[in-house]
Amino acid sequence: MTTGHWTSRLSEYLDNELSPPERAAADAHLRTCAACRATLDELRAVTARAHALSDHAPARDLWPAIAAAIGSEMSPLAPRRQRTPRRWSFSLPQLAAAAVLLVTASGAAVWSLAGRGATAVATAPRPSARTSPTTPPLRATSFTAQRPTAEQSYDAAVADLQRVVEAGRGRLDEKTLQIVRKNLATIDTAVAQARRAVEQDPANAYLNTYLARTMRRKIDLLRQVAALTAIES
Amino acid sequence: MQTPIPGAPPLTPSPGSPQIPSDAVEIALAASGDAHAFERLYRAHVARVHSLVRRMLGDEDAEEVTQDVFVRVWQKLGTFRGESAFGTWLHRLAVNVVLARRADLGTRRRRFHDDDAPLELVSARPGSPEAVMDFEQALARLPEGARQVFVLHDVEGYRHEEIAQMLGLATGTSKSQLHRARMALRHHMDR
Missing domain, CATH: 1.10.1740.10 (RNA polymerase sigma factor, region 2, helix turn helix motif)
Structure with a gap:
């Protein structure tokens, strides 16, 4: 076989797609052909470069157009300059400031919910930018062991926060309240489903972590709303 | 019986895979x-x-x-x-x-046939001015067929069989397009 023949098949060689006899023949050729060895090295570098390419977000924020297309409102997460004031009340700067002020009584309960003292930790980075700086890491298996206590603490934390939200609801606009209510209903449904699943399989760490995450979601949302009412006052 | 949340991954993970989907x-x-x-x-x-x-x-x-x-x-x-x-x-x-x-865009007809000329544009010799072109720029200048196969295979990790199905090609054509793309890009590794 000629150098030209093997040059045209070096990608297949690189991708391990040659049959064993073909590969053996290619290896024999490569031992004697410096040009093909050099080309193979170059092709290998190209594939490595392709794997290392970085992803880049578009130059402009596409969310406003997407939101318009799906019939949504403007974003609470969009850059400030693109936002219409007060169309949506959950702004990140507000929440970040409020988180410092609002280490409520629910904080201790949330810590308990997360299961202090556990050894197995199952964390997953959350895409949400709203995570409170007081939020502890999620712990999976401990939730099973401490579930009665944790659920009581969760219920207490929710009750505490709901009282704060209720006291401050007059300071929130109706649109915000509608969205909050809708999100809370969705989370409550998820919590109920997760609880039923855990009841059927109490030792399942995945289910327990899922339940804990879902509960935490509600507490985070309530905490954010409570923070907002404090700021709006 | 577990009731899945609409749109969410199932609550029961695959065996040996307890990872919670972060999304x-x-x-x-x-x-x-x-x-x-x-x-x-x-x-x-x-x-x-x-x-x-x-x-x-x-x-x-x-x-x-x-x-x-x-x-x-x-x-x-x-x-x-x-x-x-x-x-x-x-x-x-x-x-x-x-x-x-x-x-x-109506590019289907010409994507794997009439694109030899653009391929030459990125087949610069080492050391030539073309060679200092950014890898992404060189990739963008590949003919469409070779570029799409290269992106799907080498960047995104699809197999030739999948690519052939997606693009409506023979598997052998996918392989040959990939090789053409790699051969064209090998002189643009400077950055």
Whole structure:
């Protein structure tokens, strides 16, 4: 076989797609052909470069157009300059400031919910930018062991926060309240489903972590709303 | 009996895979109509989707098609059942949108035939001015057929059989296009 023949098949060689006899023949050729060895090295570098390419977000924020297309409102997460004031009340700067002020009584309960003292930790980075700086890491298996206590603490934390939200609801606009209510209903449904699943399989760490995450979601949302009412006052 | 949350991955993980999908809650909320949860998904994934679209179609159409991808995701989110990771599902949907757009652009007929001339543009000799072209720029200047096969195989990790099915090619054509792309790009490794 000629150098030209093997040059045209070096990608297949690189991708391990040659049959064993073909590969053996290619290896024999490569031992004697410096040009093909050099080309193979170059092709290998190209594939490595392709794997290392970085992803880049578009130059402009596409969310406003997407939101318009799906019939949504403007974003609470969009850059400030693109936002219409007060169309949506959950702004990140507000929440970040409020988180410092609002280490409520629910904080201790949330810590308990997360299961202090556990050894197995199952964390997953959350895409949400709203995570409170007081939020502890999620712990999976401990939730099973401490579930009665944790659920009581969760219920207490929710009750505490709901009282704060209720006291401050007059300071929130109706649109915000509608969205909050809708999100809370969705989370409550998820919590109920997760609880039923855990009841059927109490030792399942995945289910327990899922339940804990879902509960935490509600507490985070309530905490954010409570923070907002404090700021709006 | 476990009742799945609409749009969310199933509560029971695959054996040996206890990892919680990090997007699970956002997916559930978005599938229920929460646009703010969907925005968080958008922000988590837009860079990867946009990069895929840009490499497949070029800069000119990338933003518009990326928008289309996410509108399509919003419409289809209820069909996501968690058999694969959300990112994988989203990615495949993005590829489908790209391929549909490519057909709309009417490039199908010429993509694997009349593109020898553009390939020469990136086949610079080492040390020539062309060689200092950024790798991404060189990639963008590949003929469409070779570029799309290269992106799908070497950047995105699809197999030739999958690519052949997606693009309507013979597997051998996918392999030959990939080799052409690699051979053209090998002189643009400077950056």
